[in-house]
Amino acid sequence: MPYGFKVLGDGRTHFRLWAPDREAVSIECDDGHVAPMRALDDGWFECVCPAEVGTGYRFRLDDDLVVPDPASRRQDGGDVHGYSVVTDPLGYTWRHRDWKGRPWHEAVIYELHVGALGGFHGVEMVLPHLASLGITAVELMPIAEFPGERNWGYDGVLPYAPAASYGSPDDLKSLVDTAHGLGMMVFLDVVYNHFGPDGNYLGAYASPFFDEAAHTPWGAAIGVATPQVGDYFVHNALYWLDEFRFDGLRFDAVHAIGNPGWLAALAGRVRATVGPERQVHLVLENEANQAHLLGRSRFDAQWNDDFHNALHVLLTGEDEGYYAHYQPPMEKLLRSLTEGFAFQGEVMGGRRRGEPSAHLPPARFVNFLQNHDQVGNRAFGDRLSTLVPPETVEAALALLLLAPFVPMLFMGEEWASRTPFLFFTDFPDEDLRKAVRDGRRKEFEAFAGFAGETIPDPNEYDTFTASIPDRDGALGEKRRALVRELIALRRKHVAPYIEEARSLGAHALGAKAFVASWALGGASLSLFVNVGDEDVVVDRPPSPSAAWLHGDAADVASVSRGLLPARRTLACLES
Numbered sequence: 239m240p241y242g243f244k245v246l247g248d249g250r251t252h253f254r255l256w257a258p259d260r261e262a263v264s265i266e267c268d269d270g271h272v273a274p275m276r277a278l279d280d281g282w283f284e285c286v287c288p289a290e291v292g293t294g295y296r297f298r299l300d301d302d303l304v305v306p307d308p309a310s311r312r313q314d315g316g317d318v319h320g321y322s323v324v325t326d327p328l329g330y331t332w333r334h335r336d337w338k339g340r341p342w343h344e345a346v347i348y349e350l351h352v353g354a355l356g357g358f359h360g361v362e363m364v365l366p367h368l369a370s371l372g373i374t375a376v377e378l379m380p381i382a383e384f385p386g387e388r389n390w391g392y393d394g395v396l397p398y399a400p401a402a403s404y405g406s407p408d409d410l411k412s413l414v415d416t417a418h419g420l421g422m423m424v425f426l427d428v429v430y431n432h433f434g435p436d437g438n439y440l441g442a443y444a445s446p447f448f449d450e451a452a453h454t455p456w457g458a459a460i461g462v463a464t465p466q467v468g469d470y471f472v473h474n475a476l477y478w479l480d481e482f483r484f485d486g487l488r489f490d491a492v493h494a495i496g497n498p499g500w501l502a503a504l505a506g507r508v509r510a511t512v513g514p515e516r517q518v519h520l521v522l523e524n525e526a527n528q529a530h531l532l533g534r535s536r537f538d539a540q541w542n543d544d545f546h547n548a549l550h551v552l553l554t555g556e557d558e559g560y561y562a563h564y565q566p567p568m569e570k571l572l573r574s575l576t577e578g579f580a581f582q583g584e585v586m587g588g589r590r591r592g593e594p595s596a597h598l599p600p601a602r603f604v605n606f607l608q609n610h611d612q613v614g615n616r617a618f619g620d621r622l623s624t625l626v627p628p629e630t631v632e633a634a635l636a637l638l639l640l641a642p643f644v645p646m647l648f649m650g651e652e653w654a655s656r657t658p659f660l661f662f663t664d665f666p667d668e669d670l671r672k673a674v675r676d677g678r679r680k681e682f683e684a685f686a687g688f689a690g691e692t693i694p695d696p697n698e699y700d701t702f703t704a705s706i707p708d709r710d711g712a713l714g715e716k717r718r719a720l721v722r723e724l725i726a727l728r729r730k731h732v733a734p735y736i737e738e739a740r741s742l743g744a745h746a747l748g749a750k751a752f753v754a755s756w757a758l759g760g761a762s763l764s765l766f767v768n769v770g771d772e773d774v775v776v777d778r779p780p781s782p783s784a785a786w787l788h789g790d791a792a793d794v795a796s797v798s799r800g801l802l803p804a805r806r807t808l809a810c811l812e813s
Contacts, residue, residue, distance in 0.1 A: 239473045240282075240466075242309030242398065243295075243324055251289040251324055255307070256281050256466050257443040260299045268294030268314070268321050280466065281444070291329070294321030305439040308470070309398045313383050316402030318395050318437030327481050330411045337418040339485045339517030340374060342538050343601055343736050346639075346725055347425070347646040349377045349609055351659075353388050354706050355649065358405035362413045365420055371652055371718065372725030375423040377488055379610055381410070382429065385436040386664025388702045390610065391427070392490065393434030393663065397474050407482075414483055423485035425519070426478050430471045431494035432456035436665055454494040462500045472507050479508070479518055486519035488541075493526040505536045521604060527579045527592030532602045539644055542603040544570065544580035546612055552750055553626050553634060553769055558685055563587065568746050575641065575754045576741040578603050600642040600756070601736040607634050608648040610659065617682040617693050619658030619705065621650070628654065628713060629805035630769050632720055636788055636807035637767050639724035642732050642739040642756050647721070650707025654717040660694050662702040671697045727787050731811065735759035748774035751802055758811075766797055766808045776800050784810040 244252045257263050258281025264274045267289055275283035275297075289295060294314050298304050306313060310322035348368055355361045361376070368376060382394030387403045394401075400410045417424045432454060433440065440447045447467050452459035462468040478484045492501055505520055512518045522531060522540040531537050548570035551561050563586050564570045570580040578595035585591070595602075606612075608622055623631055631654070638645045650657060661678065665671050679693050694701045710717070735758045742762055744754035750770030756763050764784075768774055779800050786794050789808035796803055 239309070239477065241470055241473065242307055242311065243289075245291060245324065245326060246286070249288055249290055250286050251293070252284065252286050253289075253295065253307075254282060254284045255297050256470075257283055257297075257299060258466075259445050260443045262300050264298045266296050266298055266304070272298075289324050291324050291326045293324045295324065296321050299443050303439070303442055305443070306396065308396065308440060308444075309474075310383070310396050311398055312407055313396060313399050313402055316383060316387075318383055318385050322399075325407060330408045332411070332483070333415050334418040337483070338515060339519075340421070340423055341517055342519050342534075342644070343733050344729070345375050345423070345519070345644050346373050346728070347375045347377050347604065347644065348373045348649065348652075349379065349606075349646055350649040351379045351390070351610065351705075352381055352401075352404050353702070354659075357403070358400075358409040358413045362416050365413075365417050365422065369420040369422055371722045372729060373422065373647070375425055375485070376417060377425040377427060377646070380427045380429050380490070384434055386666055388662055388664045388699075390614070390661060390663070392429055393436070393665075394429060395434045395437035397428070397430075397471075398477060411482055418483070423519075425486040425488055425521070426482075426484045427488045427490055428475065428478065429490045430462070430474075431460060431491050436667055436670055452496055454496075456494070459494065459496055462495060462497050468500055468504075472504055475504065475508055476511055479512060485517070486521065486538075488521045488523065489537075490523055492522050492524045498526075498528055498531060501531060502536055505531075509535065525591070527581055527595070529579070529582075529593040529595040529598060529602075532595075532598055539602050539604050541609070541646075542574065542578065542605050542643070545574040545603070545605045545643075546607065546609075548574055548580055549607070549634065549637075550612070550622075553622070553630060560587075568749070568752065572744045572746065572752060572754070575744050596741075599737050600739050600741075601644060603643045604646050605638055605641065605643040606646040606648065607631075607638055608651060609646065610648065613648065613659040614661050614705075617685065619660035619694075621656060621658065623651075623654050623656050623710070624658075626769075627805065628717075632717070633767060633769050633805050633807040635720065636724055636809065637765060639721070639728050640732060640763075640765060640788060640807070640809045641754070642736040642758060642763065644736070645728075650709075652718050652721045653707065653709035653714040655707040655714070656710055657706065657708045658704060659707075660701050660705045661696050662705060663696045664702075665697065724788070727809075731787055732758065732763065739763075747776060747802060748772070753778075761811045761813050764810055764812065766802050766806075766810075768802045768804055768806050771804050773804055774802050776802050780810050781812055784812045786810045 263283040275285040307322040311325045312323040314321040380391030383396040383399040446464045448458040449461040450458045519538045547564045548567045551564045551567035574580045581592040742755040751768035751774040787809040
């Protein structure tokens with residue numbers, strides 16, 4: 239790895255820093271040792287110093303600025319302005335070293351926020367519960383070091399350092415190790431499109447990190463076309479996959495990177511370095527719907543916002559913000575179920591969005607009813623369980639878990655949690671706290687029913703604690719049993735075939751009901767879905783020989799007679 243440090247094993251450590259805007263760099267250790275760093279070509283500086291594992295260090299630039307290592311593996315006390323710490327990358331003894339991962343078609347993903355579940359150790363304690371449901375992959379929201387004690391994770395400024403408020407690097411490795419022992423993969427959400435607003439010093443000594451000609455919602459775009467900048471993030475991906483043995487990465491908002499060529503090269507370098515002996519999976523979040531980036535040799539899949547948005551509008555009737563683009567929802571939902579993306583080059587919000595995707599198998603798309611964005615970006619963090627009746631949620635869950643796409647659940651969803659998931663931060667700087675609070679309230683001024691002054695303050699501790707998921711008593715137990723049953727059905731009848739599955743079409747049965755079918759392993763899978771409050775007529779009932787996977791006897795009998803009950807999803811296989 240070109241950035242950061244390398245422990246030499248004789249009480250000395252080799253340090254490197256890329257600071258092309260500076261003339262002189264020295265290193266300062268917390269034991270009092272100070273040494274100048276030798277200038278190399280292309281803005282690199284290096285030195286070898288007496289520094290044992292556990293030593294704190296920082297860089298002094300031209301005597302006017304002191305900064306942490308941008309590739310810090312650990313920050314002393316979690317202070318993003320303080321000393322970085324020399325760690326031993328090989329110090330953890332892995333218990334399940336022979337783990338090679340699981341194939342992508344087996345993925346049933348569970349997204350979670352580490353802080354909301356009690357840190358790395360807290361998540362580790364939850365893993366047996368998730369394994370018992372049939373969850374095969376947990377996805378951690380970003381854990382890169384951030385200012386303060388709590389944060390969604392998208393304000394990270396030191397992408398190589400696990401947040402100290404969650405635990406130590408070895409605590410994180412233990413979490414991953416335990417998951418592997420339970421047969422579960424662990425994915426990590428990484429942010430390569432921006433740095434947070436507090437603690438990012440790169441612009442003061444390595445300005446090529448930012449492309450001032452291209453702008454994002456967070457400011458200047460990251461200059462990944464510069465080799466040293468692109469390598470910083472490529473090696474970050476490899477670092478998490480190698481040193482921490484993560485099984486995959488989810489790349490946040492890559493449309494804001496604005497360089498699909500670099501993304502393709504990133505995937506190629508990761509595949510070549512990891513090698514075929516491990517099953518490592520790469521997933522995009524990409525508003526641009528760039529289908530050409532998806533494929534087993536590049537990115538395994540993309541989060542499919544189109545599926546979520548269309549289904550959410552169908553379930554709730556909401557039409558503000560981006561939901562306005564999903565009217566009528568049935569048309570968009572059926573296209574998503576048959577072709578992947580609902581937007582494949584059509585105009586959305588004044589510009590064309592997406593590429594043709596009908597040629598891709600369903601395995602290239604991660605579908606969900608909820609995630610951190612879709613819940614947390616609401617003014618009050620409302621979960622779906624607070625917006626529609628439980629039976630409607632259960633019908634939607636059956637669609638999610640039995641359709642031949644890769645499903646993802648959001649933490650608490652398996653318990654029918656009604657706890658909100660709010661946007662929260664803990665910036666120490668008072669001016670920044672005010673800017674975040676005011677910006678959050680201004681964001682929702684134009685939304686009907688939202689009074690800006692009542693929106694929770696992201697900085698308050700209570701905003702964070704209110705976001706810890708709970709379980710909804712008897713309904714929670716019922717929901718957990720349903721999720722376990724649906725995942726078991728998926729594992730046996732659906733998952734093995736999603737890489738080759740192809741749509742056999744879908745059509746509406748009413749304003750909130752439809753049937754969708756796929757060719758699946760020599761049979762056809764049909765889902766009869768009614769998320770409305772009225773029974774609907776089924777124009778083509780399945781044959782008497784159909785094998786019913788999901789649905790109680792009374793509902794199956796009703797569909798066989800040509801009537802699909804309200805708030806139900808039924809599934810059958812036909813040869």
